[in-house]
Amino acid sequence: MTAPLVDEETPLVQQRQQQPQPQMNKQDVYAKWSIIAGLALFVSLVISVLVRIPFNVFTYHPLFMTTFIVLVTEGISLLQPTSTEIEKKRGLRHHAIIQTTSYLSAICGFSFIFYNKVISGKHHFESFHGKMGLFVFIYLFVQLVFGVSMALLPKQIFGSVDKAKSTWKYHRVFGYILLLLVWITAQFGVRADYMYNNLYSPHLIWLHWVSLALVFGGLYSRIRFDKWGIIRQ
């Protein structure tokens, strides 16, 4: 048996192996910061209204939904530039953790607004935002179950790992559609009377268009269309 190579120079705590970073070109880096800036603007606009209204059960709805939106957007953005097997594996792990956390935030946000309607004796899902929110909430559940089955139970549900991998493209396309619907729903939310009327100035609502442009411009430029099977490299 050969003795392990340990001497007085060996560090007591082993250095973690350098993890390879996803291959990001300059454009990806700008796009990443565009997304972060758009999210920061969105969060600031929502908070700027919440500080002007009394803190009550309703307040938890936009708070948790904003957390959900930030996480769900970042959880997609981080996967976009991954290309090698190691990057994809690591990206997938982070994606799964972030999207599960985002889903828990969405459950909280949904529960608070539902409970708020119950205690104030109002009807449910009357506004367009409320109806769309319900649809998005169900879509989110289906997307999560689909993703978890592909990643954790490929053999049991799809028959083999390769068959499961062949469905990734659907998860990707439906994921982008879902993200778009989430943002549209949120845009109706920030324009709901209670939020709009409590803006510092109604003109500030235009900043939401800026935040949308920054987020979707960034996301679009990070898309690798070759992963979609549309463009062959």
Ligand code: HEM
């Ligand atoms: C931060 C962004 C958001 C804000 C400021 C916001 C704001 C509001 C407001 C003011 C209401 C009460 C008025 C109404 O019923 O339309 C509401 C209800 C509702 N929201 Fe949001 N919302 C946001 C994001 C979301 C998202 C992303 C979803 C879905 C995933 C969602 C789902 C719902 C649902 C389902 C209702 C109705 C609940 C019921 O009728 O029992 N909201 N939201």
